[in-house]
Amino acid sequence: MRIVNFVLILALLGIGSANAQDDKEMLKSIFDETLQHGEAYQKLDYLSNEIGGRLSGSPEAAAAVEWSKQTMKAYGFDTVFLQEVMVPHWVRGKKEIVKVTGSDIFGPMELKTCALGNSVGTGDQGVLASVVEVKDFDELKKLGKSGVAGKIVFFSRPMDPTLISTFAAYGGAVDQRAKGASEAAKLGALAVVVRSMASNDDDIPHTGGLVYEKGVKQIPGVAISTNSANYLSRALKGDANTKLYIETHCEMLPEVLSYNVIGEMTGTSKPNEYIVVGGHLDSWDLGDGAHDDGAGCVQSIEVLRTLKALNYKPKHSIRAVMYMNEENGLRGGLKYAELAKKNKEKHLAAIESDRGGFTPKGFTISGTKKAVSTLESWKELFEPYGIYDFGKPGSGADIGPLEDQGTALIGFLPDSQRYFNYHHTDADTFDKIDKRELEMGAASMAALVYLIDQHGIDGAH
Amino acid sequence: MRIVNFVLILALLGIGSANAQDDKEMLKSIFDETLQHGEAYQKLDYLSNEIGGRLSGSPEAAAAVEWSKQTMKAYGFDTVFLQEVMVPHWVRGKKEIVKVTGSDIFGPMELKTCALGNSVGTGDQGVLASVVEVKDFDELKKLGKSGVAGKIVFFSRPMDPTLISTFAAYGGAVDQRAKGASEAAKLGALAVVVRSMASNDDDIPHTGGLVYEKGVKQIPGVAISTNSANYLSRALKGDANTKLYIETHCEMLPEVLSYNVIGEMTGTSKPNEYIVVGGHLDSWDLGDGAHDDGAGCVQSIEVLRTLKALNYKPKHSIRAVMYMNEENGLRGGLKYAELAKKNKEKHLAAIESDRGGFTPKGFTISGTKKAVSTLESWKELFEPYGIYDFGKPGSGADIGPLEDQGTALIGFLPDSQRYFNYHHTDADTFDKIDKRELEMGAASMAALVYLIDQHGIDGAH
Numbered sequence: 001m002r003i004v005n006f007v008l009i010l011a012l013l014g015i016g017s018a019n020a021q022d023d024k025e026m027l028k029s030i031f032d033e034t035l036q037h038g039e040a041y042q043k044l045d046y047l048s049n050e051i052g053g054r055l056s057g058s059p060e061a062a063a064a065v066e067w068s069k070q071t072m073k074a075y076g077f078d079t080v081f082l083q084e085v086m087v088p089h090w091v092r093g094k095k096e097i098v099k100v101t102g103s104d105i106f107g108p109m110e111l112k113t114c115a116l117g118n119s120v121g122t123g124d125q126g127v128l129a130s131v132v133e134v135k136d137f138d139e140l141k142k143l144g145k146s147g148v149a150g151k152i153v154f155f156s157r158p159m160d161p162t163l164i165s166t167f168a169a170y171g172g173a174v175d176q177r178a179k180g181a182s183e184a185a186k187l188g189a190l191a192v193v194v195r196s197m198a199s200n201d202d203d204i205p206h207t208g209g210l211v212y213e214k215g216v217k218q219i220p221g222v223a224i225s226t227n228s229a230n231y232l233s234r235a236l237k238g239d240a241n242t243k244l245y246i247e248t249h250c251e252m253l254p255e256v257l258s259y260n261v262i263g264e265m266t267g268t269s270k271p272n273e274y275i276v277v278g279g280h281l282d283s284w285d286l287g288d289g290a291h292d293d294g295a296g297c298v299q300s301i302e303v304l305r306t307l308k309a310l311n312y313k314p315k316h317s318i319r320a321v322m323y324m325n326e327e328n329g330l331r332g333g334l335k336y337a338e339l340a341k342k343n344k345e346k347h348l349a350a351i352e353s354d355r356g357g358f359t360p361k362g363f364t365i366s367g368t369k370k371a372v373s374t375l376e377s378w379k380e381l382f383e384p385y386g387i388y389d390f391g392k393p394g395s396g397a398d399i400g401p402l403e404d405q406g407t408a409l410i411g412f413l414p415d416s417q418r419y420f421n422y423h424h425t426d427a428d429t430f431d432k433i434d435k436r437e438l439e440m441g442a443a444s445m446a447a448l449v450y451l452i453d454q455h456g457i458d459g460a461h
Numbered sequence: 462m463r464i465v466n467f468v469l470i471l472a473l474l475g476i477g478s479a480n481a482q483d484d485k486e487m488l489k490s491i492f493d494e495t496l497q498h499g500e501a502y503q504k505l506d507y508l509s510n511e512i513g514g515r516l517s518g519s520p521e522a523a524a525a526v527e528w529s530k531q532t533m534k535a536y537g538f539d540t541v542f543l544q545e546v547m548v549p550h551w552v553r554g555k556k557e558i559v560k561v562t563g564s565d566i567f568g569p570m571e572l573k574t575c576a577l578g579n580s581v582g583t584g585d586q587g588v589l590a591s592v593v594e595v596k597d598f599d600e601l602k603k604l605g606k607s608g609v610a611g612k613i614v615f616f617s618r619p620m621d622p623t624l625i626s627t628f629a630a631y632g633g634a635v636d637q638r639a640k641g642a643s644e645a646a647k648l649g650a651l652a653v654v655v656r657s658m659a660s661n662d663d664d665i666p667h668t669g670g671l672v673y674e675k676g677v678k679q680i681p682g683v684a685i686s687t688n689s690a691n692y693l694s695r696a697l698k699g700d701a702n703t704k705l706y707i708e709t710h711c712e713m714l715p716e717v718l719s720y721n722v723i724g725e726m727t728g729t730s731k732p733n734e735y736i737v738v739g740g741h742l743d744s745w746d747l748g749d750g751a752h753d754d755g756a757g758c759v760q761s762i763e764v765l766r767t768l769k770a771l772n773y774k775p776k777h778s779i780r781a782v783m784y785m786n787e788e789n790g791l792r793g794g795l796k797y798a799e800l801a802k803k804n805k806e807k808h809l810a811a812i813e814s815d816r817g818g819f820t821p822k823g824f825t826i827s828g829t830k831k832a833v834s835t836l837e838s839w840k841e842l843f844e845p846y847g848i849y850d851f852g853k854p855g856s857g858a859d860i861g862p863l864e865d866q867g868t869a870l871i872g873f874l875p876d877s878q879r880y881f882n883y884h885h886t887d888a889d890t891f892d893k894i895d896k897r898e899l900e901m902g903a904a905s906m907a908a909l910v911y912l913i914d915q916h917g918i919d920g921a922h
Contacts, residue, residue: 032623162493164846166897200896359820359876361847385625386822386876388849415820415847415876417897435661436627436878 019454026310027381027447033306034443040302041435043071044295044357048288048430055285056325057089057256064281065259068297068322072263075305077320079266082259085335087325089256090118092285093249098193098222101128102243106235111228112203114286115250116177116194116210116221117328126247127152127191127220133236137175137183149188152244154236155180156195156229159420166199166416167355170423173197174208181221182213191220191246195229199420203227206424207284209328220248258324260332265304267317274340275452276319276350277303277445280326280333280398287428291419295357295438296412297322302442303449314453316348323398326354330397337401347407349452351445352396356422357438358414362389363448367408371458375410378451387444389413408457410448414441480915487773488842488908494767495904501763502896504532505756505818509749509891516746517786518550518717525742526720529758529783533724536766538781540727543720546796548786550717551579553746554710559654559683562589563704567696572689573664575747576711577638577655577671577682578789587708588613588652588681594697598636598644610649613705615697616641617656617690620881627660627877628816631884634658635669642682643674652681652707656690660881664688667885668745670789681709719785721793726765728778735801736913737780737811738764738906741787741794741859748889752880756818756899757873758783763903764910775914777809784859787815791858798862808868810913812906813857817883818899819875823850824909828869832919836871839912848905850874869918871909875902 034040047064054061065082072080098113100106115121132147134140135157140148155176159169173195180192196206203225210221224232235242261281267273279296283289300320307314323332340347349371351363362382365375376391395409403409414437422428495501508525515522526543533541557576561568576582593608595601596618601609616637620630634656641653657667664686671682685693696703722742728734740757744750761781768775784793801808810832812824823843826836837852856870864870875898883889 031625035622161496161897164492164901359878386850389847417820417901418895421895434879434882436622440625440878 023381023451023454026450029310030306030446030450031385031443033309034302034439034446035436037309038302038439038442039305040298040438040442041433043298043301044290044433044438045430047294047298048290052288053285054281054283054289055090056087056258056282056328058285061258061282061324065261068261068281072301072320075308077263077265077304079264081262083262083335083339085258085260085324085331086255087258087331088329089253090328091251091253093121093251096222097245097247098224099245100232100235100242101245102241103235103239105239106242109231111232112205112225113222113228114205114207115248116223117207117284118210118212118252119181119221119248119250120218121248121250122191122220122246123249126245128243128245129190131236131242131244133233140183140187145187148184151189152191152193152246153180153184153189154193154232156233158195159197159199166420170197170420177208177223178211181210181219182216185217185219189219193244193246194221194223196223196225197420197423198226201226201230204425204427207286208424220246222246222248260324260336261322263301263304263320265307265314265318267315268313269315271317273316273346273348274319275316275348275449276321276399277449278321278323278398279353281322282325282327284327284424286424286426288430289428290430290433291356291422291428292424293326293354295433296353299353299357299438299442299445303446306443306446307450312450316453318449318453326398333398334401337405340402341405347402347405349408349410349457350399350402351410351412351448352399353412353441353445354396355412355414355416356419357433357441358418359437360387360412360414360441360444362387362413364392364394364411364413365408366393366395366403368458371408374457382444382447385440385444412441412445484842484912484915487911490771491767491907491911492846492904494770495763495900495907496897498770499763499900499903500766501759501899501903502894504759504762505751505894505899506891508755508759509751513749514746515742515744515750516551517548517719517743517789518714519746522719522743522785526722529722529742533762533781536769538724538726538765540725542723544723544796544800546719546721546785546792547716548719548792549790550714551789552712552714554582554712557683558706558708559685560706561693561696561703562706563702564696564700566700567703570692572693573666573686574683574689575666575668576709577684578668578745579671579673579713580642580682580709580711581679582709582711583652583681583707584710587706589704589706590651592697592703592705594694601644601648606648609645612650613652613654613707614641614645614650615654615693617694619656620658620660622660627881631658631881638669638684639672642671642680643677646678646680650680654705655682655684657684657687658881658884659687662687662691665886665888668747669885681707683707683709721785721797722783724762724765724781726768726775726779728776729774730776732778734777734807734809735780736777736809736910737782737860738910739782739784739859740814742783743786743788745788745885747885747887749891750889751891751894752817752883752889753885754787754815756894757814760814760818760899760903760906764907767904767907768911773911777914779910779914787859794859795862798866801863802866808863808866810869810871810918811860811863812871812873812909813860814873814902814906815857816873816875816877817880818894818902819879820898821848821873821875821902821905823848823874825853825855825872825874826869827854827856827864829919832869835918843905843908846901846905873902873906
């Protein structure tokens with residue numbers, strides 16, 4: 001009993017590990033290396049400004065695959081390879097038009113718009129119809145077929161500004177964008193217009209994936225900027241004659257061969273056990289995908305660069321994975337998990353950075369109780385770096401498919417206040433990236449990879 | 462003994478206060494109000510874009526005084542008044558020139574420069590001389606008069622990128638800017654050039670206050686951008702013939718009458734006891750002073766607006782104070798403390814926001830042990846808002862002079878990673894402000910004011 005208590009006290013005091021001081025020093029070395037010699041910022045400059053937006057199936061996505069491969073080869077990682085993956089190839093076509101018309105007071109007035117990803121287009125003839133505004137699917141269903149058929153449905157529920165996590169606010173509104181078209185089509189709507197998923201009132205439309213339900217008629221979907229959405233709400237209240245004209249030329253082309261890109265430091269004692277850190281290489285086409293998710297890609301490469309620069313020899317194999325097609329298909333994440341299972345690769349943990357290159361706040365996790373408590377136990381090691389939020393539920397889209405392989409799924413959690421000013425817009429460009437914020441994120445990811453490599457995370461290392 | 466233990470346990474569990482639930486709800490109301498209806502962002506837009514940079518003694522500073530007064534009157538605060546204060550009136554004059562010359566390899570080459578605030582100018586004739594580069598005052602002193610006299614001294618020590626708080630890095634380098642001119646003049650130098658206090662390598666020179674030591678010859682001081690500083694270092698190493706030409710036209714004019722601007726909600730039960738929240742209204746002339754310190758001013762006004770909107774009736778009088786002349790004299794802060802003492806106003810606490818309008822991380826404090834522990838005890842109330850850093854030492858320049866009046870001095874602590882990209886430069890403009898980040902800061906300040914008003918902070922409420 002005494003011995004048990006003594007061990008318990010040591011554990012409570014955080015001096016149970018003979019390696020605590022080593023860990024502390026290694027974390028300092030990692031942050032020092034990344035903040036002094038980090039190359040993530042210059043790499044992201046190239047990816048954003050020289051290659052640009054990288055929608056799945058586009059020439060830019062192909063260039064980004066080649067660039068990632070060459071970048072990691074030039075760093076001399078032990079292995080760099082590609083995984084073939086077939087991806088959807090959606091194209092936006094000519095600039096979209098959404099125009100308020102029919103009202104002498106509020107029209108004609110062009111709204112700031114963009115088609116939603118995966119949407120069918122209206123074609124040259126466009127869609128001209130009156131509009132019903134709803135806040136959610138319940139309101140929509142109450143209107144029924146008689147209220148919706150032959151009309152355009154306007155989903156206008158804003159992101160809740162009182163939610164401190166803007167991702168929580170996004171999660172509370174994004175069903176309108178993802179499922180609104182099919183829900184409206186079931187009641188005979190001709191098209192849908194969605195208020196942009198944005199934190200601010202401004203003139204920037206936000207695109208993003210629309211998912212058609214199988215067996216339901218595919219109708220066009222567009223987003224309008226938050227200012228345009230506010231205007232449209234006023235117009236609909238102010239004049240019953242208000243109609244909307246929508247013209248989009250987007251279409252889904254045949255699938256294209258693309259790739260996940262993987263760089264690896266091979267483990268010294270357990271080379272067949274993996275710790276993965278990654279982001280997605282594809283982006284939307286409107287901006288340069290600097291925050292979403294160029295940041296996550298260059299941070300993942302920087303994790304390996306940093307560990308290699310420190311001459312760290314990992315026990316397990318550590319991979320930086322650039323997933324393809326997170327935005328409109330998740331094919332890369334699905335393919336990675338499929339091959340991991342097929343090749344009997346044991347994945348201890350997968351970390352995804354896909355919330356922008358902002359100041360790190362911590363890590364979320366989806367895993368066993370043991371994995372959660374292990375992650376939480378490292379909190380004090382990160383506190384000197386202002387990183388304190390460990391263990392809340394959540395991970396990342398691309399790593400989700402690894403769930404049934406017993407992998408601890410971990411999400412990098414940066415400050416989220418600015419993210420939805422840029423997300424999926426033409427404003428997601430390199431000038432919105434801060435060098436130190438990006439580097440602090442990369443260093444925190446490298447630190448976590450190191451700790452998992454040293455101590456395991458689920459009792460099995 | 463049992464009773465004592467029971468109280469101790471209650472205290473440890475944080476359920477000692479009957480008002481814990483009230484506090485939690487009030488903080489939620491404050492954040493909701495500010496995030497839904499906050500006006501700090503639009504106020505800062507006006508202050509930055511319509512008034513602009515507000516150097517002490519300038520017409521813009523006078524306009525900012527009037528604007529602050531009118532803004533707070535329009536909000537209907539109980540009292541709005543001015544405090545007269547004489548301020549220095551330094552003017553920059555014609556655009557400065559710093560040119561590398563004398564070297565066929567490295568010159569002629571213009572460097573990106575600006576005069577340091579309070580500096581004397583060189584006049585039309587300029588200063589042309591060879592250059593000695595030093596990292597610190599020890600190196601300078603080792604050179605002695607024989608190594609320094611008749612030369613330009615180049616202080617080139619960078620901010621340490623490995624320090625997580627960029628303010629710590631700034632603190633470790635700013636002596637070169639503040640005291641370098643007098644230290645160099647003591648050894649016969651003709652002028653000083655200082656590497657900008659910046660986190661990044663870029664082309665933006667950072668101005669800031671230079672303080673001449675009494676009785677020492679006043680020589681001109683300029684800052685050059687970090688890229689220019691790197692270039693100059695290479696030139697000095699690469700060619701012994703390298704010289705520098707400096708031409709500045711700045712000068713100190715006679716003092717000018719200006720004002721602190723104060724808005725007050727009068728206390729219901731203790732109107733003669735004060736809680737102050739403030740920022741400084743003056744700024745440097747190069748940018749618009751959006752982060753430094755327009756943000757602190759509009760946040761302080763927003764604190765009162767929010768509490769008033771919630772119909773909160775404070776026990777103590779709560780003041781929003783816009784101090785004048787923090788940047789090159791601190792006259793406003795000194796005058797405020799002088800009048801507080803003269804008028805026998807008891808100041809419980811003073812909070813200053815002067816670290817930019819970024820996502821809040823917490824509050825620093827300079828006060829009694831009791832005040833520190835009281836502040837720390839509120840940490841868990843702020844954690845739902847991602848605010849967790851309470852009780853580290855520090856406060857703010859303008860509130861410092863209140864120290865001998867028993868006032869708890871509290872510094873608002875936002876994320877600091879981006880601040881020294883903009884600080885004291887022409888890049889400190891409104892487009893660098895994020896609305897939600899600014900509002901989160903204002904709400905956290907309002908929350909703290911509320912808690913101090915309800916519970917006191919130093920055992921005396």
